[in-house]
Amino acid sequence: MKKVLTIVLVLSLVFTSVFAAGTKETAAQASAGETTLKWALWDIASTTYYEPLIKAYEAKNPNVKIEMLDLGSADFMTMLQTQLSGGDSSIDVVTIKDIPGYNNLVKRNLLLNLNDKIKSEGVDLSLYGGTTDQISVDSKLYGIPFRSDFWIVYYNKDVFDKAGVAYPDNDMTFAEYDALARKMTSGVGANKVYGAHYHTWRSAVQLFGILDGKNTIVGGTYDFLKPYYQMVLNQQKDGVVQDYATLKTSSTHYSGVFYNNSVAMMNMGSWFIATLIDQIDQGKTEVKNWGLAKYPHAEGIPAGTTLGTITSLGVSNASKKQDAAFDFVKFVTGPEGAEIIAKTGTIPAIKNAQVVEIIAAKPGFPTDQASRDALQVAKTYLEMPLHERAGEIEVVLNQVHDEIMTNNISVDAGIVKMNDQIQKILAK
Amino acid sequence: MPSKQAHIRKQLVAYSFIAPNFIGFAVFTLVPIVFAVALAFLYWDGSNPIEWAGLANFRDLLDDDQFKAALKNTIVYTAGTVPLTLISSLFLAVLLNQGIKGRNFFRTVSFFPYVASLVAVAAVWNMIFNPSKGPVNMLLYTLGFENVPGWAADKDWAMITIILFSVWKYMGYYMIIYLAGLQGINPELYEAANLDGTNAWQRFRYVTVPQLSATTFFVMVMLTIQCFKVYDIVYMVTQGGPGTATLVLVYDIYNKAFISWNLGSASAVAMVLFALVLIVTLIQFRGNRKLQ
Numbered sequence: 001m002k003k004v005l006t007i008v009l010v011l012s013l014v015f016t017s018v019f020a021a022g023t024k025e026t027a028a029q030a031s032a033g034e035t036t037l038k039w040a041l042w043d044i045a046s047t048t049y050y051e052p053l054i055k056a057y058e059a060k061n062p063n064v065k066i067e068m069l070d071l072g073s074a075d076f077m078t079m080l081q082t083q084l085s086g087g088d089s090s091i092d093v094v095t096i097k098d099i100p101g102y103n104n105l106v107k108r109n110l111l112l113n114l115n116d117k118i119k120s121e122g123v124d125l126s127l128y129g130g131t132t133d134q135i136s137v138d139s140k141l142y143g144i145p146f147r148s149d150f151w152i153v154y155y156n157k158d159v160f161d162k163a164g165v166a167y168p169d170n171d172m173t174f175a176e177y178d179a180l181a182r183k184m185t186s187g188v189g190a191n192k193v194y195g196a197h198y199h200t201w202r203s204a205v206q207l208f209g210i211l212d213g214k215n216t217i218v219g220g221t222y223d224f225l226k227p228y229y230q231m232v233l234n235q236q237k238d239g240v241v242q243d244y245a246t247l248k249t250s251s252t253h254y255s256g257v258f259y260n261n262s263v264a265m266m267n268m269g270s271w272f273i274a275t276l277i278d279q280i281d282q283g284k285t286e287v288k289n290w291g292l293a294k295y296p297h298a299e300g301i302p303a304g305t306t307l308g309t310i311t312s313l314g315v316s317n318a319s320k321k322q323d324a325a326f327d328f329v330k331f332v333t334g335p336e337g338a339e340i341i342a343k344t345g346t347i348p349a350i351k352n353a354q355v356v357e358i359i360a361a362k363p364g365f366p367t368d369q370a371s372r373d374a375l376q377v378a379k380t381y382l383e384m385p386l387h388e389r390a391g392e393i394e395v396v397l398n399q400v401h402d403e404i405m406t407n408n409i410s411v412d413a414g415i416v417k418m419n420d421q422i423q424k425i426l427a428k
Numbered sequence: 429m430p431s432k433q434a435h436i437r438k439q440l441v442a443y444s445f446i447a448p449n450f451i452g453f454a455v456f457t458l459v460p461i462v463f464a465v466a467l468a469f470l471y472w473d474g475s476n477p478i479e480w481a482g483l484a485n486f487r488d489l490l491d492d493d494q495f496k497a498a499l500k501n502t503i504v505y506t507a508g509t510v511p512l513t514l515i516s517s518l519f520l521a522v523l524l525n526q527g528i529k530g531r532n533f534f535r536t537v538s539f540f541p542y543v544a545s546l547v548a549v550a551a552v553w554n555m556i557f558n559p560s561k562g563p564v565n566m567l568l569y570t571l572g573f574e575n576v577p578g579w580a581a582d583k584d585w586a587m588i589t590i591i592l593f594s595v596w597k598y599m600g601y602y603m604i605i606y607l608a609g610l611q612g613i614n615p616e617l618y619e620a621a622n623l624d625g626t627n628a629w630q631r632f633r634y635v636t637v638p639q640l641s642a643t644t645f646f647v648m649v650m651l652t653i654q655c656f657k658v659y660d661i662v663y664m665v666t667q668g669g670p671g672t673a674t675l676v677l678v679y680d681i682y683n684k685a686f687i688s689w690n691l692g693s694a695s696a697v698a699m700v701l702f703a704l705v706l707i708v709t710l711i712q713f714r715g716n717r718k719l720q
Contacts, residue, residue: 078686085474104689108475245581246561248669249554392688395494403671408583421493 035324036065039093042073048344057331077101084110089318092325096143096312100390111142112315117326127350131310143312144333145349149270150308150380157289159264168293171303177296184264185240195240197266199254200247202401203383205232207307210381212298218387220426222418229411244405259285274345277364291366292374304378396421467695485696497672498680506655508591517599521606539600550664580666583673602647609643645716656705677701
C-alpha cells in the first residue's frame with residue numbers, strides 16, 4: 001500500500017511539472033488550416049473598435065481567427081514587456097500604448113523591424129501625416145500608428161448659454177483662454193461653475209510649454225514651464241479651476257467632472273469624444289449639448305497646434321506567425337481600418353478629410369461647423385518624444401508636477417529641482 | 429536488509445509529502461531571492477544581455493535623490509508607526525480584556541480595519557481627510573482652527589497621514605495578539621498584587637507589562653519588518669507624493685525595476701532594505717536577550 005502511495009505521489013509530481021510546461025504550447029496551436037493570432041490590448045469592455053475591426057478582418061480572411069488578450073490599461077506596457085521578455089511566443093500582434101514603452105520594447109529587441117515588410121507590401125507611409133517619422137528608431141519602424149489622438153478643448157454649451165457668453169472659438173491664445181475661463185467662473189456651493197478643468201496628469205499643464213516648438217520635455221531645462229504653471233496656479237487660487245490636491249486625493253476622474261455640468265471648458269484628449277457620445281446616448285450624464293474648440297496656443301503660433309499621442313500596432317519578434325500578424329497590422333492601420341475606427345468616434349492615425357467627415361457625422365457629435373473644424377490639426381507635438389531615458393525622466397516630472405500643483409514647492413524651486421534631477425539622469 | 433529498504437521507502441514517502449511545498453518555495457521564492465542578490469551586482473534591463481557591474485549599482489545609490497528620499501521616509505515611517513501601533517494595540521487589548529458590556533462587539537470593531545479591503549478603506553480615508561471637502565477639516569474649521577492640515581496633499585502632513593492610517597489599520601490585529609498574551613497571565617499574580625495593596629497603574633506596570641514582554645517582543649519584530657516593507661498603503665493613499673514626501677524603499681524598487689527597467693539598481697535597493705531589516709531585527713533580538 002505504502003509503496004503504491006509513494007509511486008503515485010512521485011509520479012503525480014513529475015506529471016504536473018511536465019504538463020505545466022506543456023499545455024501552453026498545445027493551446028496556442030490552432031486546428032489545421034486555420035491561423036489564430038493573439039492580439040495584446042487593453043480595456044476590451046470599454047473600447048468600441050476592437051470588435052468591428054476583428055469582424056471585418058475575419059470576414060475578409062475566413063481562415064484567420066483573432067484572439068484578444070486584455071492586459072489591463074493601467075500597467076499595460078509593463079505587463080506587455082514582462083510577458084514578452086519572459087519569452088512568451090503566443091502573442092503575435094502587439095498594441096503600443098505610449099512612446100516610453102515603445103522605446104523600451106525596441107531597445108530590448110522585442111518588436112519586429114517592419115521596414116522590409118512595409119516595402120514589400122507597399123504600405124504608403126505618407127498617409128500618416130508624419131507620425132511614422134516620430135516613432136522611427138535609426139530610420140527603422142517597429143510599429144505603425146492606428147490611432148492618433150490630440151488634445152482639444154471640450155466645452156459645455158448649456159453652461160455658456162446660461163452665462164450669455166460666446167462659445168470658445170478655434171483660435172484662442174493662452175491669454176484669451178485664461179480670460180474666458182475666468183469669465184465663466186461663477187456661483188458657490190452646489191451652483192459653482194468652474195471656468196476650466198485640468199486633470200491631475202502633468203501633461204494637462206506642463207505640455208502647454210512645448211507647443212511653441214522651441215522646447216522639449218526631455219531637454220533637461222524646464223524654465224519655459226514657468227508662465228504656464230503660474231497661469232494654472234493663479235486659476236487654482238482664484239477658484240477658476242478645481243483644486244489639484246482635492247482632485248488627486250479623491251481620485252476624481254475627469255469625465256465625472258464634465259458630466260455634471262460643473263465645468264465650462266475642459267482640456268482633454270480626443271479619445272474622450274467617443275466616450276462622451278456613448279455616455280450621453282446612454283443617459284448617464286447631465287451634459288446634453290457640448291462642443292469642441294482647438295487647443296489654446298501661444299502668441300504667434302498657428303491655431304490648431306496641439307499635443308498628440310500615437311497608438312501603434314507592432315509584431316512581436318517572438319511570434320511564430322509574423323507574416324499573418326503583419327497582414328492584420330496592415331489592415332487595422334490602413335485606410336479600411338481607419339474608416340472602421342472613425343465610425344466609433346475615435347480618431348485614426350490616417351486622418352484625411354473623409355475620416356473627419358465620418359467622425360463628425362456620427363450621431364451625437366456636435367453639429368456646428370466650429371466643432372467639426374476643431375478636428376483639423378495644424379501641428380502636433382508628441383506628449384513624450386522618443387527618448388532613451390523617457391521612463392526615468394517621467395518619474396521626476398510627475399513628482400515635481402505633484403509638488404508644484406499642491407503648493408508644496410514654489411514654481412521656481414520646482415523648476416530648479418527638475419533641471420537638477422533630470423540633467424543628472426541625462427548625464428548617466 | 430529489508431529494514432534498510434523499508435527505511436529508504438519511509439524517507440521517500442516523507443520527502444514526497446514535503447516536495448509539493450518545497451518545490452513551490454524553491455521555484456517562487458528561493459531561486460528569485462538568489463537571483464535578486466546576484467542582480468544587485470549586475471546591469472540588466474530585463475531582455476538584453478546581462479553585464480557585470482560590481483559595486484556600481486550601490487555606488488550610484490549614494491547620489492540618487494529618489495533613493496535618499498525613500499530611505500529617509502521609510503525610516504521615519506517605521507519610527508513613527510511601530511511605537512504608536514504597539515501602544516494603541518496594547519491599550520485596546522487591556523481595555524477590551526475587562527468585563528465591559530458589548531466587549532465582543534468592540535473587539536470586532538477594532539479588528540475590522542485589518543480585514544477590510546485596503547482599496548476601499550483607503551478611498552474612504554482619503555474622502556474623510558480630503559483637504560478642502562473632507563469632514564475632518566470641516567470639523568476643524570468649525571472648531572475655529574484657521575490653518576487646517578492638508579493631510580495627504582501636504583508634504584509635511586502626508587507622512588503623518590500614512591502613519592495614522594497604518595496604526596488604525598494594524599492595531600486591531602496586534603490587539604488580538606496582545607489579548608492572547610493577557611489571557612495567558614496567571615490571575616494569581618494579580619491577586620498577590622492586590623494583597624500587596626497596589627493600584628491599577630502599578631498592577632499594569634509591574635505585572636502586566638513584564639508578563640507581556642515576550643508578546644511585545646514578537647509584536648515589535650513583526651511590526652518593524654512590516655513597516656520596512658510598506659508599499660500598498662502608500663500606493664493607495666498618496667502614490668508616494670506629494671513629490672517624494674512619502675516615497676518609500678519598496679516604491680523606489682518598483683519604479684527602478686518596472687518604470688526605468690533598471691533591475692540591477694532595483695535589486696541593490698532591495699539589498700539595502702534587507703540589510704536594514706536584518707540589522708534592526710538583530711538589535712531587537714539582542715535587546716530582548718538582555719531584558720530576559
